[in-house]
Structures are given as structure tokens and as C-alpha cells.
Amino acid sequence: MRYVIVLLWLLVLISCQPVSTRSSLEKVVDDGVLKIGTMFGRTTFYHGSEAPRGFEFELAKGFASYLDVEVQIYPFYSYQALMKELEQGRIDVVAAGDAVPKDFGKQFKLGPVYQQVSHKLVFLQGQQRPRDIDDLTQPLVVVKGSSNEHLLEQLKDSHPGLNWKATDNKDTWELLDDVANGRLPYTLVDTNTLSLQRRQYPQLSIGFTVERLVPIAWLLNQQQDDSLRAAVIEYFGTIHQSGVFKALEDKYFGHVRDFNYVDTKVFLQAARLKLPDYAHWFKQYASDVDWRLLAAMSYQESHWKPDATSYTGVRGLMMLTRDTARELNIDSRTDAQSSIKGGAQYVSNLLARIPARIRRPDRLWMALAAYNIGMGHLEDARTLTQRQGGNPDLWVDVKRRLPQLEQKRYYKTTRYGFARGHEARQYVENIRRYYDSLIYLDENTRFLSAQAAPSS
Numbered sequence: 001m002r003y004v005i006v007l008l009w010l011l012v013l014i015s016c017q018p019v020s021t022r023s024s025l026e027k028v029v030d031d032g033v034l035k036i037g038t039m040f041g042r043t044t045f046y047h048g049s050e051a052p053r054g055f056e057f058e059l060a061k062g063f064a065s066y067l068d069v070e071v072q073i074y075p076f077y078s079y080q081a082l083m084k085e086l087e088q089g090r091i092d093v094v095a096a097g098d099a100v101p102k103d104f105g106k107q108f109k110l111g112p113v114y115q116q117v118s119h120k121l122v123f124l125q126g127q128q129r130p131r132d133i134d135d136l137t138q139p140l141v142v143v144k145g146s147s148n149e150h151l152l153e154q155l156k157d158s159h160p161g162l163n164w165k166a167t168d169n170k171d172t173w174e175l176l177d178d179v180a181n182g183r184l185p186y187t188l189v190d191t192n193t194l195s196l197q198r199r200q201y202p203q204l205s206i207g208f209t210v211e212r213l214v215p216i217a218w219l220l221n222q223q224q225d226d227s228l229r230a231a232v233i234e235y236f237g238t239i240h241q242s243g244v245f246k247a248l249e250d251k252y253f254g255h256v257r258d259f260n261y262v263d264t265k266v267f268l269q270a271a272r273l274k275l276p277d278y279a280h281w282f283k284q285y286a287s288d289v290d291w292r293l294l295a296a297m298s299y300q301e302s303h304w305k306p307d308a309t310s311y312t313g314v315r316g317l318m319m320l321t322r323d324t325a326r327e328l329n330i331d332s333r334t335d336a337q338s339s340i341k342g343g344a345q346y347v348s349n350l351l352a353r354i355p356a357r358i359r360r361p362d363r364l365w366m367a368l369a370a371y372n373i374g375m376g377h378l379e380d381a382r383t384l385t386q387r388q389g390g391n392p393d394l395w396v397d398v399k400r401r402l403p404q405l406e407q408k409r410y411y412k413t414t415r416y417g418f419a420r421g422h423e424a425r426q427y428v429e430n431i432r433r434y435y436d437s438l439i440y441l442d443e444n445t446r447f448l449s450a451q452a453a454p455s456s
Contacts (some may be wrong), residue, residue, distance in 0.1 A: 024220075025227035028069060028092060036060040037074045037082050037091040041171065043192050043252065044097040045075050055252040056095040062244065063093075066235045078168055079145030083108075089221055092228060099190055099214035101150035111218035111232040114245065117190040118212045119151055124182055125205040125261075132208055133159050138185040140164035143172050148188040151211055173197065180204055190214075195256045199437045202264040243391050250396040251361060255432040267299065267434055271441055274304040278317065281337050285344035288351050289364065292442060294344055296434035297368065300427060301343075306336040318343025347371060358393045365395040365428050369402065373424035377405060380414035381421065399425045 028034050038045045038056050045054040057073060064071030074091055076082040079098070085091045086108065099117055100110060121140075123130060130136050133155065142148035144166035152164050170178075172193055178184035180201035188210060189197075198204050220229050239245040275295060282291040282298070301319035302308035309315045313322065316339035325333050330342035350367040353375055358366065370378045381401045382392035390397035404410035405421035 023227040024092070024224040024229075025067075025231050028228060029067060032069050033072055034060075034064045034067060034069050034093070035072050035074060035091040036063075036093045036095050037076060037085055038094070039079065039082065039096050039098070039171075040075045040077060041097065041173065041193075042196055044095070045073060055248065056097045058248055060093075060095050062239060062248075063232065063235050066238065067231065077171075079143065080168075083145070083219075086219060086221055089224075092220070093232065094219040096219075097192070097216065099147040100217050100219070101147050102154065103150070104219065108222050109220040109224070109226070109229050111220065111229060112236045113215040113217050114236055115192070115216040115249070116213045117192050117216060119148060119188050119190055119210040119214060120194055121186055121207040121210055122176065122179055122189055122194065122204050123186040123207050124179055125203045127185070129205070130186065130207040133162055133210070135207075136163070136186070138163070140186060140188065141175060141178075141184055142166055142188050143170070143175065144168040146172070147190070147214065148172075151188070155210075176201065176204060191257075192253060195253060195259065196436070198259050199256060199264060199433060200268070200440050202259075202261045202268070243394055243397065247362065247394045247396045254396065255429045256436065258429075264433075264437075267437065268441075270299065270304060271438060275299075275438075278304060278336055278340065281340040282344075285341045287344065288348045289344075290435075292438040293364070293431070293435050294340070294347065296431045296438055297347070297371070298340065298343065299434050300431045306339065307334050318346075320346070350375065355393070362393065362395040365432070366398065368428045368431055369398075369424045372427040373402075373405075373419050373421065374416070376416040377419040377421070377424070380411070380416050380419070381405060383414065384410060395428075399428065 022030065038054075038060070040046060041054070043054065044056040045052060047053075052073070060073060061071055074085070076085075079096070082094060082096060086094050093111075094108075099119070104110070121130065121136075140152070140163065142152060142164065145168075146166075149166045152162065155162055167175075172187070172189055175184060175187040176189060176193070176197045179187055180203055186207065194204065194206075218232055220232070236245070239248075278298070279291070279295065282295045286294045298304060298317045301314075302317050304317065306317050307315075308317070308319065310319060314320060316333040317336055318339045320328075320330065320333050320339060320342050322333075324346055325331075325342055328342045328345050330338050332338050333342075347367060350370045351363060353370075354363045354366050366378060366382075369381075378398075381398050381404070384401040384404055385392045385398050388401065390401070392398060401410075402421035402425040405414070405419040408418075411418045
């Protein structure tokens with residue numbers, strides 16, 4: 001049906017243009033290829049352990065599918081090189097995930113605004129906090145060609161003493177690394193990037209907000225007609241209406257925007273000191289899930305303490321109930337290997353019970369919620385979601401209804417009644433944050449490489 005809509009739009013365009021010229025949308029559809037340029041980065045595009053990942057990458061794939069064409073991703077290291085390719089017509093769309101500078105509306109066609117971010121000045125916790133631009137005593141370093149550089153250009157007139165420089169040798173993630181490790185006094189960063197990077201570097205502190213609520217949008221060539229831009233607008237309208245955009249945004253950013261300095265610091269320390277003792281067993285028994293997700297679950301359950309005991313009677317690294325352990329033939333809940341084995345089996349059982357139509361990662365998050373609150377209560381939350389016009393197959397909709405299981409006017413209408421829904425929602429979001437941190441540590445710091453695997 002979507003392809004039919006595109007064809008009808010093309011027919012309108014053809015009737016209004018000379019036969020010898022092709023519109024920008026016609027060219028993409030006729031050639032069967034959509035060329036999208038982006039920047040390397042955790043919020044845009046990168047090569048994961050199994051496949052390419054990134055918020056902008058998934059949006060780009062979705063748009064190509066919407067047009068029924070192949071997508072070709074062109075990742076760049078330089079903002080200036082990326083924009084030059086767009087201006088010269090060698091790529092169709094720029095999806096850089098960066099805020100749109102104020103002057104870009106004259107240089108490029110803009111797609112619809114789909115996110116807003118703020119620019120923050122960050123510094124190393126423990127150092128003297130700058131509260132405004134006039135407090136900066138050392139040069140401010142930003143990425144060349146980024147929205148941060150454009151912002152500083154705009155501030156020059158009002159702050160003639162502003163001292164800054166732009167680099168093309170490092171990206172924003174590296175500059176944040178430099179700040180976190182005391183090699184750089186401060187830098188500018190958007191709130192999307194900061195939310196993710198503080199999971200690895202909780203010592204990054206915010207000095208002040210430089211600019212609030214700056215739009216993020218795709219860019220298109222200024223010289224081309226509006227047909228491809230119109231298709232971009234229709235695409236974003238479609239995914240907003242269907243809930244796809246909401247679910248995708250939650251997947252990448254929904255769980256990291258709430259930041260707890262102490263919790264993050266304690267977790268990172270435990271990951272380096274405690275996790276190596278158990279990583280071998282997480283890897284051995286994880287089947288349906290990433291071993292790092294299983295490890296993140298265990299930290300949320302017990303902080304990786306094999307003899308942990310809850311007031312509810314659950315015990316061990318994976319906090320198994322006595323009945324669950326009996327069903328899984330686990331003799332000792334406080335034996336680390338047995339607990340991990342049982343927890344992994346139980347997660348697999350829950351995943352198998354989630355309706356097959358629910359795709360990952362939503363089915364993963366729902367299985368985690370069921371691990372905490374029980375499958376019956378999860379189904380009650382999904383029922384409430386459907387009653388209220390939400391999508392019971394999207395975690396982003398279901399998690400909004402979980403706390404309603406604590407409110408009588410809602411839980412009295414459900415099959416299983418009262419449940420600690422707020423706790424279950426927080427449980428899943430915590431695990432997702434820990435999981436993100438473990439992925440980063442495992443893939444970038446080799447924090448397990450020096451540890452010997454325990455004997456089984």
C-alpha cells in the first residue's frame with residue numbers, strides 16, 4: 001500500500017513536469033537505491049558485534065523500506081565532507097543525528113523535526129564548575145563542522161572573549177573521553193550523546209546549558225525539487241502515527257535519560273572487580289539472550305552476590321524462588337553456577353511464552369518484566385494498554401501502564417489484581433542501562449581479557 005502511495009505521488013509530479021526530467025523522488029525509486037549519509041557514532045551508525053546499529057541507521061532503513069528501495073549508508077568521519085557530498089548531489093539525504101544550526105535552513109532543505117536536544121557544557125566532576133561562558137578560563141574544544149562549532153560562531157559577537165577551537169581529528173565521544181580523564185577542561189555536547197556517554201563516564205558533570213531545545217532533522221540538497229522531501233515528511237508522519245518512531249526512540253534513548261551518578265559509579269566498579277568471576281558462566285548458559293544482558297539482570301537482582309537473599313525469600317545471583325529452582329532442578333540457589341544456569345533457563349522459558357508476533361527488543365524487555373512481576377501481571381498490563389488505545393506489543397506503551405497495577409481503579413479490572421508495577425518498570429530500565437554499559441566495556445576496554453575463567 002505504501003508503494004502505491006508513492007506511485008500516485010509520482011504521477012502527480014510527472015503531470016506537472018517536463019517528460020525529459022526526473023524528480024528527486026523518481027530518481028530514487030527508478031534507480032532502486034536510496035543513498036543516505038551519516039556520521040560514525042553510537043547515536044547514528046556503527047558496526048555492532050553482529051550487525052550495523054544506530055538510531056539514524058534504523059530510521060534510514062525504515063525510509064528505504066517505505067519507498068521499497070535498497071538503502072546504501074555512507075558513514076563519514078567529517079561533518080564538512082558529509083555536507084559537501086550532499087551539496088554535490090552524491091547522496092540523497094543526510095541523517096547525521098546532529099542539531100540543525102540556525103543558518104542551515106538557507107543552505108539545505110530540511111525534513112521534519114523529529115527530536116529536540118539541548119547543548120550542554122560539560123566538565124570533570126571535582127573541578128571548579130563554570131556557570132556561564134565568561135567563567136571559561138581555558139580554550140573550549142569542539143568537533144569541526146558540528147552544530148557545536150556553529151553555535152560558538154554565533155556566540156562570538158556577544159562574547160568577544162570566548163576562546164575555542166575546532167578539531168577534525170577527534171569526534172565528540174573522544175572529546176568527552178578526554179574531559180572524563182582530565183585531558184581536556186571542557187567541551188560542548190548535545191543531551192542525546194551525553195545521556196549515553198555518562199553510562200560509561202559518570203564523572204562528566206554539566207556546567208550550564210548553552211542552548212535549549214535545538215531541532216534535529218534530516219537534510220536534503222537545496223537545489224533539488226521538493227518531491228523527496230515530501231516523501232521524508234510522509235514517512236515520519238507514518239512512523240509517528242504507527243508508534244514505530246516512539247518505540248525506536250525508546251530503544252536507544254528511553255532508558256538512559258534518567259541518570260544516577262552513584263549507581264552508575266558503583267556498577268562500573270563492580271563490573272571490573274566482580275563480574276570477571278562469573279562471566280564464564282554467563283557466557284556458557286546464555287542461549288536465547290546476550291550473556292551481557294544476563295549479567296546485567298544478575299547485577300540488578302543481587303549485585304553479583306551469590307548469597308544474596310531478599311525479604312520475599314528469593315536467593316542467589318539470579319534471585320530464584322524456591323518453586324522456580326525446584327521446577328528447573330536447581331539444588332542450590334546460592335551456588336553461583338547453578339543460579340546462573342537456572343536464571344538463564346527461566347529467561348528462555350519466559351521468552352518462549354511471549355507472543356511470537358512481538359519482535360525484539362520489545363519481547364526481551366517484556367520477558368524481563370515477567371521475570372520480576374510474573375507473566376500474569378505482564379499480561380494484565382498489556383490488556384490495560386490495549387483498552388487505553390496503546391499497542392500491547394510495544395514495550396514503550398506497556399511500560400507506561402505497569403504502574404497502573406498499583407492503582408485500585410485499574411487493578412480491580414484485571415485478572416491477577418495488584419502488582420508492584422512501578423518496580424517492574426524500573427527493574428527493566430535499570431537492566432537496560434547496565435546492559436548498555438557492559439556492551440561498551442566489553443567491546444572497548446577489554447575489561448575481561450586479563451581474567452582467567454573459573455573452573456566449572
